[in-house]
Amino acid sequence: MLAMYCKKSSKNVQAKCQQMRERGQIKFFCRIRSMENDSDISCIKVLSDKIVSLTPPSTSVGFQTGNYREIHCLFHRVFEEDASQETVFEWTTIPLINDVFRGKSCLLFAYGLSGGGKTYTMNGEPRKPGIISRALDVIFNNIMHFQAEKFVFKPDKMNGFEVQAEEDAWKERQCEAHRTQRLMKYACRTDDAIECDQQAPCYIQLEGIDEDNIYAIFISYVEVYKNAVYDLLEDTRDYGKHKRLQGKLVREDRTHDMYVHDVVEVEVKSSKEAHEILYKGMCTKRKIFGSVTSGFSCSHSVFTIRIVQAVLDQFGGAPEQKGAYCVSKLCLVDLAGSKCTNYMKNTSQRLGESGNINNSLMTLKTCLEILHENQKLGMKKLIPYRDSKLTYLFKNFFEGESNIHALICVNPRAANFDETLHVMKFANILKEVQVLHQSSTVKSTGFPVGRRRANQMFQEALQKLEQDERVQSSDDICSISTAFPCLELKDPMDDKLIHNLIQFLEFRHEQYNLQRQNLVHKEKEFFEHLKAVMQKNFLAQHENTSLHDILDFETNKRIALEAKENEMESCAEQLRQELYNRSEAIKMVKQELMEKKMQLLWQVLENKQTAQKYHIKLTAEMGEVACSMEYLQSEQEARLKAVVVHEAQNGVEMLKKPLPLASFSRRKRSVTSPIISSEDENSTSAMA
Numbered sequence: 012m013l014a015m016y017c018k019k020s021s022k023n024v025q026a027k028c029q030q031m032r033e034r035g036q037i038k039f040f041c042r043i044r045s046m047e048n049d050s051d052i053s054c055i056k057v058l059s060d061k062i063v064s065l066t067p068p069s070t071s072v073g074f075q076t077g078n079y080r081e082i083h084c085l086f087h088r089v090f091e092e093d094a095s096q097e098t099v100f101e102w103t104t105i106p107l108i109n110d111v112f113r114g115k116s117c118l119l120f121a122y123g124l125s126g127g128g129k130t131y132t133m134n135g136e137p138r139k140p141g142i143i144s145r146a147l148d149v150i151f152n153n154i155m156h157f158q159a160e161k162f163v164f165k166p167d168k169m170n171g172f173e174v175q176a177e178e179d180a181w182k183e184r185q186c187e188a189h190r191t192q193r194l195m196k197y198a199c200r201t202d203d204a205i206e207c208d209q210q211a212p213c214y215i216q217l218e219g220i221d222e223d224n225i226y227a228i229f230i231s232y233v234e235v236y237k238n239a240v241y242d243l244l245e246d247t248r249d250y251g252k253h254k255r256l257q258g259k260l261v262r263e264d265r266t267h268d269m270y271v272h273d274v275v276e277v278e279v280k281s282s283k284e285a286h287e288i289l290y291k292g293m294c295t296k297r298k299i300f301g302s303v304t305s306g307f308s309c310s311h312s313v314f315t316i317r318i319v320q321a322v323l324d325q326f327g328g329a330p331e332q333k334g335a336y337c338v339s340k341l342c343l344v345d346l347a348g349s350k351c352t353n354y355m356k357n358t359s360q361r362l363g364e365s366g367n368i369n370n371s372l373m374t375l376k377t378c379l380e381i382l383h384e385n386q387k388l389g390m391k392k393l394i395p396y397r398d399s400k401l402t403y404l405f406k407n408f409f410e411g412e413s414n415i416h417a418l419i420c421v422n423p424r425a426a427n428f429d430e431t432l433h434v435m436k437f438a439n440i441l442k443e444v445q446v447l448h449q450s451s452t453v454k455s456t457g458f459p460v461g462r463r464r465a466n467q468m469f470q471e472a473l474q475k476l477e478q479d480e481r482v483q484s485s486d487d488i489c490s491i492s493t494a495f496p497c498l499e500l501k502d503p504m505d506d507k508l509i510h511n512l513i514q515f516l517e518f519r520h521e522q523y524n525l526q527r528q529n530l531v532h533k534e535k536e537f538f539e540h541l542k543a544v545m546q547k548n549f550l551a552q553h554e555n556t557s558l559h560d561i562l563d564f565e566t567n568k569r570i571a572l573e574a575k576e577n578e579m580e581s582c583a584e585q586l587r588q589e590l591y592n593r594s595e596a597i598k599m600v601k602q603e604l605m606e607k608k609m610q611l612l613w614q615v616l617e618n619k620q621t622a623q624k625y626h627i628k629l630t631a632e633m634g635e636v637a638c639s640m641e642y643l644q645s646e647q648e649a650r651l652k653a654v655v656v657h658e659a660q661n662g663v664e665m666l667k668k669p670l671p672l673a674s675f676s677r678r679k680r681s682v683t684s685p686i687i688s689s690e691d692e693n694s695t696s697a698m699a
């Protein structure tokens with residue numbers, strides 16, 4: 012296959028990649044482990060190689076609440092009790108390894124209850140190697156002859172790689188060989204490593220291998236415990252008597268890929284070497300985390316295999332273009348048991364641990380739910396990846412382009428029904444989530460196929476030719492002329508012989524002089540050349556020293572920057588914590604305010620009701636008052652009218668008989684004006 016890998020740099024390439032992306036489901040598998048005791052009852056039935064049914068036992072919560080429905084769960088593949096480690100590996104991991112060699116990043120995680128068989132599936136047992144061990148075997152069996160020299164690719168501690176010059180790589184190889192020799196004297200091999208030598212190696216032909224590429228494999232092994240990340244390959248000898256591991260930071264690189272900062276990444280050149288490293292990590296895990304978990308893992312193990320591949324140049328030689336390499340990774344994750352509390356004695360420390368596990372798994376579930384909601388409804392809700400180190404580390408797999416396989420490990424015991432149901436519900440969420448699938452990061456180079464073999468044949472032919480030439484040139488090194496002529500004197504008078512001899516010697520002398528001149532000339536040339544080389548060497552040495560100075564300066568600068576970055580990171584972490592605390596406080600204050608508001612509202616409502624009551628009463632009273640006022644008014648008017656009529660009558664009466672002048676003027680006023688005089692008033696009241 013013709014291929015060239017690009018580091019997603021130009022916009023053009025990105026746009027093309029965007030076109031190639033398509034959404035795809037997370038593939039999820041189910042492995043049912045065998046029953047521990049024959050007396051146990053199973054609640055799981057395998058209906059086909061894709062469907063399992065769960066029947067609630069009478070002891071389950073569902074049954075007791077009247078829900079005894081049989082539940083059917085669909086998977087991409089179900090592995091029954093008798094499924095071998097090999098079958099599980101072939102179905103779940105081989106497609107991912109193929110994709111990793113095509114330049115994609117892949118994640119496989121085992122999820123399930125404690126004792127469901129996650130560790131058994133991922134790490135395996137003696138003579139029954141698990142997924143990690145088989146993956147290493149398959150990778151090395153396929154790239155055995157296509158590996159780059161060690162230390163040509165070197166991790167730059169920022170999730171990227173540097174391509175080293177051949178001389179630097181050679182120097183590092185020498186140092187390592189020296190170091191290994193020294194360590195071998197004191198090395199004691201673990202039982203696991205000895206078992207590994209006895210295991211049958213796993214041979215499966217992969218699809219994505221290109222023999223015109225060179226490959227380098229790097230492995231790292233970390234443990235996420237109580238929301239902190241620990242490096243299992245770190246050398247604990249430097250940490251004194253207690254041998255405690257240091258927590259590592261999870262960071263985002265230039266391409267927004269997540270990585271564990273300062274993690275030890277070991278370049279391995281064979282399956283055996285990789286297994287040694289794996290067992291070293293397992294040993295550290297057992298020593299440091301095993302004592303607190305005693306058999307049941309309360310931490311998440313992440314084993315990462317990074318593959319760096321570069322295309323050979325058009326003549327099949329070492330890749331020239333330094334940046335043209337592709338990095339892809341395969342993360343193999345053994346998650347902690349989703350419900351540890353049943354299996355652990357409930358000491359406060361262990362309850363704390365189980366709380367942490369459930370928190371991180373809960374965050375994983377929440378992230379997946381929100382991701383699904385965003386995808387389904389086209390929303391942009393913030394996904395809380397940062398809430399747990401586990402989800403933060405895998406953010407890229409869910410957000411970026413990747414292939415994800417989930418392996419649900421279940422114990423069919425009826426006693427575990429309720430917890431198993433939760434595990435199945437988690438699988439159901441996984442089914443809904445979609446991740447971006449990138450078809451390939453591989454681009455055609457137009458270089459001829461089979462360059463590696465052609466180059467090998469060319470090198471062999473060249474070597475042979477050089478050998479032949481060396482043999483030929485070694486013949487005429489000492490020759491200054493042809494061989495001496497025949498010097499046999501048959502006749503004492505024969506002067507010709509002496510003449511011929513003189514001629515031959517003169518010719519020889521001439522040749523000798525010529526060769527001497529040539530030699531002097533060559534000597535001169537050689538010294539000139541030597542002088543030039545020495546001058547160049549001096550300049551190179553000078554340049555080297557100044558470059559070393561610059562390197563030292565830059566290294567110091569980098570260390571200072573890293574220290575500052577660490578400081579800033581911890582400061583940011585503190586601020587984040589503070590922000591979280593404050594937002595919690597704000598939430599509480601808001602809630603209090605809300606409660607107060609509600610109380611006030613109730614009070615206002617109550618007051619309004621009383622006010623309404625009063626209003627009604629008041630209105631009634633007002634009505635009464637108004638009525639009585641009306642009554643009074645009408646009565647007064649009536650009385651007034653009566654007075655006026657009476658007065659008028661009086662007036663008419665008076666007019667009939669002549670009145671004295673003074674009294675006339677007074678009467679007239681009282682008739683024309685409605686104003687009642689005090690005298691009249693007295694009279695009216697007297698009338699009333």
Ligand SMILES: Nc1ncnc2c1ncn2[C@@H]1O[C@H](COP(=O)(O)OP(=O)(O)OP(=O)(O)O)[C@@H](O)[C@H]1O
Nearest residue numbers: 044045124125126127128129130131307308347348
């Ligand atoms: N498919 C299986 N076949 C045979 N034995 C199994 C199988 N699955 C699990 N076991 C055995 O069950 C025991 C518990 O399994 P394992 O440690 O893998 O569980 P786990 O899910 O990793 O639990 P935890 O989350 O607590 O680590 C082991 O002794 C293992 O050998």
